[in-house]
Amino acid sequence: MECLSHPALVLLFPLTGILWNTFFGFKFKKYAGYIASGMIFLSFLISTILFFHHSQSNVVWTKDLYTWIRVGNLDISISFLIDPLSIVMLLVVTSVSLVVHIYSIGYMKEDEGFVRFFIYLNLFVLSMLLLVSANNFLMMFIGWECVGLCSYLLIGFWYKERAPVFAGKKAFIVNRIGDFGFLCGIILIFLNFGVLDFITVSQHVNNINPVIITVICFLLFLGCIGKSAQIPLYIWLPDAMEGPTPVSALIHAATMVTAGVYLVARCNFLFGLSPCAMNLVAITGVLTAFFSATIAITNTDMKRILAYSTISQLGYMFFACGIGAYSAGIFHLATHAFFKGLLFLAAGSVMHSLSGELNIFKMGNLSKYTPYTFWTFIIAGLAISGFPGLSGFFSKDKILISAFSSGKYLLWLSGLFTAYITAFYIFRMIMLIFFTTERFDREKRQHTHESPYIMTIPLIILALLSIIAGYIPIPEYLSRVLPEPSFVLPSSTKHLLELLSVVVCLAGIVTAFLIYQKNIISSSRIKQKFLKLYTLLFNKYYVDEFYDELIVKPVNRFSLEFKNKIDDLLIDGLFVNGSGLVIKLTGLLTNLMQTGYIRHYVLFILAGMIIILVIIL
């Protein structure tokens, strides 16, 4: 048991999977998916052993593997940090990954890139595990950038098409903007602390100038904004939906995008010292939660609605971290991984049965055809809406209660209102997909079918997890390492707040039901009445267009101008070739003087003498 609980083992299995499938996968194409899934299963097993083994000793473990970089006092090891926070992350990542891997065996069966898909997926899990088990900032940065790489590769998985490749590039570049901040933050930490490992940094944090801490936090948070798709860098995530749906479930909902939340929680010793940074985190979180939820209301693309909902839920997690309720944030991260993963996988199953349809207005009444998908979708939908008894209720409620008790009532109220919107847009989608009338064409109806078991069983597993995850005492487990807000509310207020959450959730569901199922309130009348608002929301606040005009186009124009005017014309044209030309012309001129006639030379001598005489006299 002891020997099995080395964290490096968790990483070893996905690595084996990558190597095997890279070199032999194309020979044993049929088994590629099983091998990849099997490796993840072993990783999950080791993580579980690690959890049990660790919970007995209850200390923070660090395990060094080897020295990576050592230049003077810059000494960075490949080493692992095992504490409740990383164990929760390891378990969440490996379990959701396992389910998604199995699901993908069915979902990607017909795809010509089957083996490649599993190589990338294993590589992603490897990077993500590296990220969450790293003992220092720089090693975490390896995982951080490599998950970005996997995201790039997997968004652009169908590389023959234009849109996925473009979306992948966009994701990578936007992420790089964040990574730039993260990298600068890491270097500043090294320069001020002299080390980069989390434990030592947390011990010396009080000796450092608070202004520098704030600057570091801002830079680190820039990284989080990029990776976790928060305002203003969230724009890549909706486009990331161009990738295969299991990827959207695993990378762009359940795991990778939560890395930013993990980073803030991991660096709580830094953020905790900077109220300014904490406020920034909380406000960014709330604003993102609210604005992306409003965008989801009018969207018609099933996966994009889920993408905006992911952004919104990530906002909740940051909101929690920003008010100091780290364990609530990570709790929501865990429950969200299950129900959002499930929503995406179920959405994939819907697409599977409707030959890739994404527009929710071209669906309807699917509950008749796809019972498993329907029920699991409903469970996930209820969980994300915060329906009592399901996991989302517990985690979201914990965040809202913490917000209320910390006295930030405005933020709390926005969070509550966002919860209403969430319940509404999720059930709007559910109504339009599974109820109402059939709006897909007849040809598709003949093919409409439930997905095979290899896809529905993962759905059921995730559905079970979405229900029970709320009862696992994750926050209590996390509180061993994460600081807890000290505010205490009387239990009557607590119950009142819980009741309020339930009411808000039900109100959202009922609104959706009334509008889309019963047609008691006409959606088109609302649209007409608030046409301007509707257009604004439908066009996602024109943020993409705004960035395009304000950043993308100017940078392109500037680069082109710089190339043409400065590099080609000024430097190369004027200075380099210009000086060449001057020399050439001088040569030509002096060449002209070399006529070979004595009389010309005498004339020059005479002219020269006259000039000299004139000057002297």
Next chain:
Amino acid sequence: MGILSLLIFLPVIGSIVLLFLPKEKEYHIRAIAFAFTIVTLFTGIRTLILFDSSLAGFQLVEIKEWIPNLGAKYHLGIDGISILLVLLTVFLSPICVLASSAITKSVKSFHISLLLLETAMLGVFLSLDVLLFYIFWEFMLIPMAIFIGIWGSGNRIYAAIKFFLFTMAGSVFLLFGLIALYIIHYKHTGILSLYLPDFYNTHSHLGKLFFLFISFGFAIKVPLWPFHTWLPDAHTEAPTAGSVILAGILLKMGVYGFLRIAIPVFPEESQYFAPYILGLSIIGIIFGGLVAMKQSDVKRLVAYSSVSHLGFVMLGVFSFNLQGITGSIIQMINHGINTGLLFLLVGMIYERRHTREIADINGLAVSMPRYSSIFVITTLASMALPGTNGFIGEFLCLVGGFKYNPLSGFLASLGVIVSAMYLLLVNQKVIFGRPTGNNVNLKDLSIREWIVLVPLVSFIFLIGLYPLPFIKLIETTILEYVK
């Protein structure tokens, strides 16, 4: 004969052997050239074994009287600054021979030039005598210009002349600066010496001027923005092997010159001018990258990426601290590997498609999946993804830069974004998408091409995941150097 002399003169012997071969026997010519580069490579490995990384000064030193009247000696030595560059040179040379199978015009002269070039490059890195150094330095130009002028493509004469005159102009200033040093040293001590370390810490009221002279010569070679415009032309027109050597090694000469001569000779002046040089480096990093993005020719794009990468190297050098200088040396090696790879890869496409226009090449992932995998890995290493070699160098250079001046480090870090922009653009346009026209039926990598690529690719991961041996090799020297 000492091992360093052996290292320098083995390629010359090879070229003399080639001289006696009839030029029709192309296969034999290639084989012998390859054999000599391989023997040189093994000599290089032998040198590595003999090299004691725990010592700071010059090792394996060889001294012979040469021109006593001038104080010139045949003086060779190797230390932590040069060892990796020497190894890179002997490592890239056989790869260049292998990658030149597409050369069919004057095969014999081509390989003779290649071997002579190797000698010259090794000579520059190993000479401790200023005169010897300068001779090798200038000698390097000739085979390179011939490379571009004879085996180049399209606008090759223009590129060759531009390359030659541009670098020659720098060399003249360099020569002037070196002579001035020689005389100043003589006036101070009364000893005629051309031993390089004798010049260290020279004090002169014209020190700033001489520093600028010498730096000018080196800055052109680096190339530091705005002295870089010879580079895209030279790279674009040169044959693949020429581009690989140009990017892999010749560009390192400038940085090596700064490290070996300009900074130790003029420590105070270097400090004085550091902000300006850092400014130019940062401009190179950012604007070089932006200009790269707007190129329509793949080779020009890679050439501009060199301007950007060498900016990081210069940032490391002029941060004057352990991390920065270690980073700059590692980054030079990385740049040699990554950009070398990129030129090799572009060359392979050129051999198939006879075009370098980005607009003409597309969808290679469909027609050449293996090639495309290597290409993508290389671009990722080039944009310094952690886990690849590029990250180690860039990170250390940035740490150095931040340490010297946070603002310069911060600005240089923006290069992280820019490099992703232009390299992903290449991937998007060249590798991904649906192939059209002649791009549909292309043969994937041949065995020869695999042999060319695999050693380089393995170094991407080796340095990226376990850079410690490389750092240890140079650490002691640089520790001493920084003092």
